[in-house]
Amino acid sequence: MVAVAAEIADREGLDTLTLAKLATRLGIKPPSLFNHVAGMPALRRELRALALRELADDLAAAAVGKSLGPAVRALADAYRRFVRAHRGIYALTLSASGNEPEPADAIAERIVTICARILGGYGLRKRETIHAIRALRSLVHGFATLEAAGGFGMPVAADASFAWMVEMFIGGLERTAVNGRDESPPAGR
Amino acid sequence: MVAVAAEIADREGLDTLTLAKLATRLGIKPPSLFNHVAGMPALRRELRALALRELADDLAAAAVGKSLGPAVRALADAYRRFVRAHRGIYALTLSASGNEPEPADAIAERIVTICARILGGYGLRKRETIHAIRALRSLVHGFATLEAAGGFGMPVAADASFAWMVEMFIGGLERTAVNGRDESPPAGR
DNA sequence: CATTCGAGACTACTGTACTTAGTCTTGTTC
DNA sequence: GAACAAGACTAAGTACAGTAGTCTCGAATG
Numbered sequence: 001m002v003a004v005a006a007e008i009a010d011r012e013g014l015d016t017l018t019l020a021k022l023a024t025r026l027g028i029k030p031p032s033l034f035n036h037v038a039g040m041p042a043l044r045r046e047l048r049a050l051a052l053r054e055l056a057d058d059l060a061a062a063a064v065g066k067s068l069g070p071a072v073r074a075l076a077d078a079y080r081r082f083v084r085a086h087r088g089i090y091a092l093t094l095s096a097s098g099n100e101p102e103p104a105d106a107i108a109e110r111i112v113t114i115c116a117r118i119l120g121g122y123g124l125r126k127r128e129t130i131h132a133i134r135a136l137r138s139l140v141h142g143f144a145t146l147e148a149a150g151g152f153g154m155p156v157a158a159d160a161s162f163a164w165m166v167e168m169f170i171g172g173l174e175r176t177a178v179n180g181r182d183e184s185p186p187a188g189r
Numbered sequence: 190m191v192a193v194a195a196e197i198a199d200r201e202g203l204d205t206l207t208l209a210k211l212a213t214r215l216g217i218k219p220p221s222l223f224n225h226v227a228g229m230p231a232l233r234r235e236l237r238a239l240a241l242r243e244l245a246d247d248l249a250a251a252a253v254g255k256s257l258g259p260a261v262r263a264l265a266d267a268y269r270r271f272v273r274a275h276r277g278i279y280a281l282t283l284s285a286s287g288n289e290p291e292p293a294d295a296i297a298e299r300i301v302t303i304c305a306r307i308l309g310g311y312g313l314r315k316r317e318t319i320h321a322i323r324a325l326r327s328l329v330h331g332f333a334t335l336e337a338a339g340g341f342g343m344p345v346a347a348d349a350s351f352a353w354m355v356e357m358f359i360g361g362l363e364r365t366a367v368n369g370r371d372e373s374p375p376a377g378r
Numbered sequence: 379c380a381t382t383c384g385a386g387a388c389t390a391c392t393g394t395a396c397t398t399a400g401t402c403t404t405g406t407t408c
Numbered sequence: 409g410a411a412c413a414a415g416a417c418t419a420a421g422t423a424c425a426g427t428a429g430t431c432t433c434g435a436a437t438g
Binding site for chain 2: 094095109112127128130131134135137138139140141142143145146149151152153154156158160161164165168169171172175176
Binding site for chain 3: 418420421425437
């Protein structure tokens with residue numbers, strides 16, 4: 001049933017996902033849903049957990065057996081592919097995890113760990129590794145969401161831009177790894 | 190009145206912005222709003238235009254009189270600052286501009302032009318300039334939205350990560366500018 | 379075989395939000 | 409002083425989220 005909700009969110013948009021529509025799709029009347037889920041907020045929490053779990057699985061599968069450049073490329077591609085395929089529920093993965101610690105937070109942690117494992121191959125200092133993780137996430141998340149929102153008007157293939165961007169990141173990583181024993185990256189400020 | 194709506198969206202969240210709340214804030218009854226705006230979709234369209242206009246102004250002001258590295262830094266900082274200050278309406282700037290061409294689209298174009306002007310200083314080929322614009326937007330947009338969503342759990346200053354990331358981008362740009370006469374960026378695939 | 383028990387569906391109802399239609403007041407203009 | 413337009417209002421209708429209490433069917437148990 002959470003799966004059906006996910007399908008609606010992905011195909012028709014997260015904001016058009018309504019309990020009434022979900023009930024209809026299941027051949028049930030709306031109030032009956034409350035026998036299975038505690039309401040809209042709870043449903044979204046479960047969807048978030050589902051999305052994070054699938055994303056983590058996809059990323060892990062993509063990066064297995066690879067390291068450095070190939071691993072980063074595979075990770076980036078998998079991330080972007082996930083966003084394209086799961087527009088609706090992906091948006092939920094970001095929803096401010098509020099105050100209460102959620103069970104889904106542990107899954108989010110898994111994703112960070114995967115990134116850390118891959119970027120660890122570059123032998124950066126601890127702080128720089130964190131910088132690099134954040135940069136990679138920003139890069140890929142930003143591109144994927146802008147793309148999904150139709151933000152790229154120019155008639156140039158998005159694939160090429162994405163690849164170009166990822167290569168630039170990998171190049172920067174390599175440079176930081178070899179000569180960057182100081183805190184500042186490529187070009188000093 | 191659109192300004193009041195923007196303030197609500199920024200301070201209390203875009204999804205809590207309701208016509209009833211806006212009416213109360215203005216000291217009138219909800220139906221009276223329809224004398225000023227055609228409804229919720231129209232209000233959001235106007236908010237989007239407002240947000241894009243302010244963002245474009247901020248970016249232009251930040252980058253005036255600068256070029257290359259300093260200009261990119263200023264642009265990135267201004268963009269991030271805007272997202273932090275206008276969480277609510279910023280989200281609207283991305284909303285798929287649908288099928289109908291909106292007047293707000295022209296303003297969005299202005300922002301692209303600003304980026305193009307700045308990155309043009311690196312003397313890249315036309316296609317690479319587009320790649321670079323997209324990369325910069327992805328980078329900055331991604332970081333800002335992840336940050337706003339509370340996505341950075343690690344206890345490392347976000348400021349430092351942001352600066353690191355921007356420097357890495359500038360470094361990559363410079364490298365591409367000097368030796369990159371071929372299509373592929375830093376490290377070949 | 380009969381009873382019980384519980385999962386999961388239902389009807390009925392409340393509260394909130396968006397929206398439309400038509401009316402009334404108020405200040406300005408001729 | 410009268411017509412007019414802007415902008416407020418009341419009334420009413422729709423859709424969705426959520427709550428309370430009821431009914432039914434199938435399985436486990438005596």
